[in-house]
Amino acid sequence: QVQLVESGGGLVQAGGSLRLSCAASGRTFSPYTMGWFRQAPGKERESVARITWSDGSTYYTDVAKGRFSISRDNAKRTVYLQMNSLKPEDTAIYYCAYYSGTGSRYEYWGQGTQVTVSS
Numbered sequence: 001q002v003q004l005v006e007s008g009g010g011l012v013q014a015g016g017s018l019r020l021s022c023a024a025s026g027r028t029f030s031p032y033t034m035g036w037f038r039q040a041p042g043k044e045r046e047s048v049a050r051i052t053w054s055d056g057s058t059y060y061t062d063v064a065k066g067r068f069s070i071s072r073d074n075a076k077r078t079v080y081l082q083m084n085s086l087k088p089e090d091t092a093i094y095y096c097a098y099y100s101g102t103g104s105r106y107e108y109w110g111q112g113t114q115v116t117v118s119s
Contacts, residue, residue, distance in 0.1 A: 002024055002025070002026040002098055003025045004109060004111075005022065005023050006021065006095065006096055006112060007113060008113060009114045009116075010115070010116070011118065012086055012117055013086075013119075014086060014087055015086065016086050016117075017082070017083060017085075018086060019081070020081040020082075020083065020094055020096075020113060021080055022034070022036075022080070022081075022096030022110055023076070023077065023078045024098065025077070029077050031053045031098045032101025032102075033050045033053065034050065034051055034053060034099070035047060035050035035051075035106060036048040036070060036081045036095070036096055037094070037095045037097060038090075038092035038093065038094045039095070039112075040093075046063065047061050048063060048094070049070040050070065050099075051079060053072065056072060058070050063090075067083065067085045068083050068084070069081070069082040069084075086117045088117045091115060093112040093113065093114055094113050094114075095111075097109045097110070
């Protein structure tokens with residue numbers, strides 16, 4: 001019903017910046033929140049940030065505070081993650097996800113985009 005495609009990942013040096021995009025498609029698109037998650041090798045998946053679609057309110061976990069910024073473009077059905085001051089520990093596969101507002105889990109996930117930060 002909803003397809004999510006991330007893009008913008010790549011290799012960047014520590015201290016650099018990267019902007020991730022997540023474009024949604026499908027017959028309907030009415031999320032309550034859209035979120036960014038990441039998973040590094042040997043670690044569990046963790047939340048990075050989320051944005052409430054109706055009013056654009058944002059929430060960040062500790063890994064993102066002060067460095068990352070989530071935003072949305074309603075017309076483009078796209079959510080962004082601007083990442084600044086990147087560190088090697090930010091290296092992970094980054095996923096976007098869609099939460100409808102009902103139920104206990106995000107219903108749709110993208111395929112992920114690799115972010116690699118070199119020292």
